[in-house]
Amino acid sequence: MGKALVARAGEGKSYTVGFEYLPLEAWPAGEVAIRVAHSGLNYKDALAITGRAPIIRSFPMVLGIDLAGEVVESASPRFKVGDKVMVNGWGLSETRWGAYAERVRMPESVVQALPAGFSTEQAMQIGTAGYTAMLCVMALTDHGLQPGRDAVLVTGASGGVGSVAVSLLARAGFHVIAVSGRAEQEGYLRALGAAEVIGREAISAGGRPMAKERWAGVIDVAGGAMLADAIAQTRYDGIVAACGMAGGGALTTTVYPFILRGVTLRGVDSVMVPMARREAAWARLDAELDRDLLARLSVTRDFVDLPQLGLDLLEGRLQGRVAVRL
Template sequence: MFKALLLDKTDAGVTAALTELDDARLPAGDVLLGVEYSTLNYKDGLAITNRAPVVRQWPMVPGIDGAGTVLESTHPDWKPGDRVVLNGWGVGETHWGCLAQRARLKGDWLVPLPAAFTPRQAMAIGTAGYTAMLCVLALERHGVQPGDGDVLVTGATGGVGSVAVALLSRLGYRVTAATGKTAEADYLRRLGAATVIDRAELAAPGKPLQKERWAAVVDAVGSHTLVNALAQTRYGGVVAACGLAQGMDLPGTVAPFILRGVTLAGIDSVMAPMPRRREAWQRLARDLDAALLESMTQEIGLADVVDAAQRLMNGQVRGRIVVRID
């Protein structure tokens, strides 16, 4: 038997409860993972609160991230005792996830835990931090250099935004952080932001082309915020889009693309190919300051996840939440 957060759907709605399950209920997979830490990501919050149709099969154990030790394996790449990390692959959506003491997974989904990180640190990073690193890699692939000008990070107090600010600043970029939480300006400056602006400057409908301000953008918000960021990006700049906190609509024009040569780079963390995942984790091990990571992290237990998910969806959480799986 093992403890897990189980989501179920009934005529009365969706329930989320900490329960004990038999190992026989675990889904198919060639690796049995003893989960030591998981996280609470935005997608987990959507699933647990049922604010969006994230879950595709019921019942479901949420948790799109996990870190721990292999207990059993028939996969050629993994053996008992290996330390691994999981991000995405539909786990927590179509396959039982890692907000549980055990998870049965496909070995092809797993990445070795970098030697630089403990399982707790890997989950402090989680999908949010891994996605932020994918965004940074996209900016680099498009040739953005630290001397090219300011880089805008939207949703900056969130998980993706916090890690993106810390990474970009350490790599030498001058970062402008956009947030609706003006009281968190000092927090963002400690992470490395040179300037903090109110998200209201970007959240309302704007002109198709605006004053050129940004050499590049990491956007976790979408909707009008993304459209305005595109309209303010300098000639030849790149915008990495990875989130939809404001909305999944894109109410803009093609003007930034055809008149300024702006590139909109979509960032997918769920199904990203393994070489890119390994590169992202290797770069995180090299470029993310462990002290800054700890400063943006809070730890909770598995029993606290439902309440934390409500706070996350109500905009009452900054940075990263690590879930200790006792």
């Protein structure tokens, strides 16, 4: 029996979210049972907890898209009792029962070994947000961007994805331009390594599909008008890695930046990434992420705090990464 945060269908499209105790036998079939030590709080988690977006596809649903813990039962040749493992993405909290539970059961295909250099707490301080940030960095470096030469714009820089992206890029030697809608975040972002901190209005292209070339790469979590502005000012043969839509899903631009400047718009998904690339991203995080910096940009809170934390995240009262102690 383990405590879990569960969403149950209400009337119409509404649903309720509350803590329940679930026996392991109640879980869908899976080869690996895990005692969860830590989870994390991501933007998608906050939407599911608060009901502000239709994240959940079926009910009842155990919420949470990230977990790290220890194997307690295994019918898999890949994992044995006592192994430290983690799961993130793969439809958790959408179509598959998720991470916010003290005991879970998962198919072996979605479980991966915890990188040796991380504790379960550190892995969940990184979580899907930090792992997504690394996937974006990989997209930029795979394209050919080089530290010491290229400037990279990061939108939503004080959030979970943005904070980790700023720190990874700056440590690698890129000139990082951090965008934040909150002026009070400048000190925090410069401590992460941002060379410039600018407001949202400073990247406006005035509605033009092409404007002065200002950066070689972009990591964008906003979508909408901000993404269009970022594309308009990306240099020739640059790349824009788009991984979010906090500012909206519409994109109003033209083909001009893509044809006349050869700009690449690269969508970055974190949910269904093949295991090999997923493991490569976590290996790079293990090698490149400053642990002291991770501690400074993260906090760890208790399981019982989750409902309030989801609301706080959506209303802009949190910065950096939040791990959850189960």
